[in-house]
Amino acid sequence: MDDLTYDLQQLCRRNRDGSHATQDDRKRSLKLAAQQLREAGFRQMRATSFKGKHVEALLARWQREGLAVGTIKNRLAHLRWWAEKIDKAGLLPKDNTQLGIADRRYVTNINKAVELGPELSRITDPHVRMSLQLQAAFGLRREEAIKFRPGYADRGDHIVLKGSWTKGGRERSIPITTPEQRIVLQAAHQLAGAGSLIPAHKNYVQQRNVYDGQCKSAGISHMHGLRHQYAQARYRTLTGWQAPAAGGPSGNALTPAERVQDTEARQVISRELGHERTQVTAVYLGR
Numbered sequence: 133m134d135d136l137t138y139d140l141q142q143l144c145r146r147n148r149d150g151s152h153a154t155q156d157d158r159k160r161s162l163k164l165a166a167q168q169l170r171e172a173g174f175r176q177m178r179a180t181s182f183k184g185k186h187v188e189a190l191l192a193r194w195q196r197e198g199l200a201v202g203t204i205k206n207r208l209a210h211l212r213w214w215a216e217k218i219d220k221a222g223l224l225p226k227d228n229t230q231l232g233i234a235d236r237r238y239v240t241n242i243n244k245a246v247e248l249g250p251e252l253s254r255i256t257d258p259h260v261r262m263s264l265q266l267q268a269a270f271g272l273r274r275e276e277a278i279k280f281r282p283g284y285a286d287r288g289d290h291i292v293l294k295g296s297w298t299k300g301g302r303e304r305s306i307p308i309t310t311p312e313q314r315i316v317l318q319a320a321h322q323l324a325g326a327g328s329l330i331p332a333h334k335n336y337v338q339q340r341n342v343y344d345g346q347c348k349s350a351g352i353s354h355m356h357g358l359r360h361q362y363a364q365a366r367y368r369t370l371t372g373w374q375a376p377a378a379g380g381p382s383g384n385a386l387t388p389a390e391r392v393q394d395t396e397a398r399q400v401i402s403r404e405l406g407h408e409r410t411q412v413t414a415v416y417l418g419r
Contacts, residue, residue: 134166134170135176135177135178136166136169136170136174136177136178136179137163137166137167139178139179139180140162140163140165140166140179140214141159141163142179143162143179143214143217143218144158144159144162147217149213149301150299150300150301151275151296151297151298151299151300151301152275152336152337153275153299154299154300154301157206157210158210158213161206161207161210162210162214165190165207165210165211165214168189168190168193169186169189169190172189172190172193174186174189179214179217179218180218182214182215182218182220182223183223184223187211187223187224187231190207190211191204191208191231191232194207201233204233205228205233208224208228208231208233211224212224212226241376241377241382241418241419242377242418243360243364243377243378243379243418244354244356244357244360244377244415244416245357245360245361245363245364245377245378245416246354246355246357246358246360246361247268247358247361248264248265248268248358251350251351251352252264252265252350252352254349254350254351254352255346255347255350255352256346257342257343257346258323259278259323259324259329259330259331259339259342260339260342260343260346260347262319262320262323262324262329263277263278263280263329263343264277264347264352264355264358265316265319265320266280266316266320266329267355267358267359268316268358268361268362269310269312269313269316269317269362270291270306270313270362271306271358271359271362271363271366271404271405272293272359273298273299273356273359273406274340274343274355274356275297275298275299275336275340276293276297276298277329278328278329278330278336278339278340278343279294279296279297279328279329279330279336280293280297280320280324280328280329281294281324281326281327281328281329282317282320282321282324283321283324283325283326283327286317286321287305288308289307289308290305290306290307290308291305291306291308291317292304292305293305293306293406298406299406300406302406304403304404304406306404307404309369359405359416360377360415360416362405363375363401363405363413363416363417364377364378364416364417366397366400366401366404367397367398367401367417368380370393370396370397370400370401371390371393371394371397372393373390375416375417375418376417376418376419377416377417377418378418382418382419383419395410398410398413398417401413401416401417
């Protein structure tokens with residue numbers, strides 16, 4: 133193992149920011165960056181010797197390879213993390229457009245919502261089945277639904293997600309607004325008891341692999357679409373009309389009063405989904 137790869141591994145071990153999935157992605161991304169810098173001729177680097185020329189070399193390679201903008205932005209986020217941990221936070225600009233990377237546009241009226249149907253009966257692992265039902269009922273991410281501990285989360289009129297379950301490590305709450313959500317929670321209590329939806333003899337990564345394998349065998353894919361369905365159902369409840377992605381009116385067709393409702397609904401949904409920016413709701417709701 134070269135010095136740079138070793139240094140970056142140690143940096144990741146000492147700084148466990150974010151969820152397990154975020155940490156795993158960061159480790160893989162930084163390991164790849166170290167390899168690509170070595171291939172670019174930077175042979176005797178240490179983590180602390182990171183400079184602008186290294187960013188430029190990596191970015192140029194990624195653009196030559198034709199990587200998707202989203203992939204490049206994710207890799208740049210990991211480079212920013214690296215720079216921050218060695219006290220060089222100003223090494224990369226916060227705005228990707230200064231690096232020639234266009235901002236991703238969160239505008240789409242293509243409906244990506246999915247609902248759980250008969251295929252759920254083909255899921256043989258009860259913990260995976262329960263995780264999928266929680267995703268549908270509360271718009272949870274996969275990791276959140278796998279790590280879910282009903283004894284901790286259930287607060288009567290809302291659920292609370294621990295920061296260690298969520299993307300970015302931010303705790304959040306989601307209201308319980310329907311009888312169906314309460315039914316799903318009661319089933320989760322019965323299955324998990326005081327524990328989580330990870331069986332006692334497994335760790336998170338093992339159960340995530342079971343989840344992925346079960347979904348693949350059952351012919352279920354794009355389970356992120358359950359979050360889209362949750363967001364669109366909440367939008368309909370909060371506004372009284374369908375979201376644009378579900379066939380409702382676009383923002384241009386709304387009256388001034390309706391636009392206020394639309395904005396307020398998107399703010400609520402953004403918080404419930406665990407996003408910081410309301411613009412991201414356009415992915416789920418359209419515009």
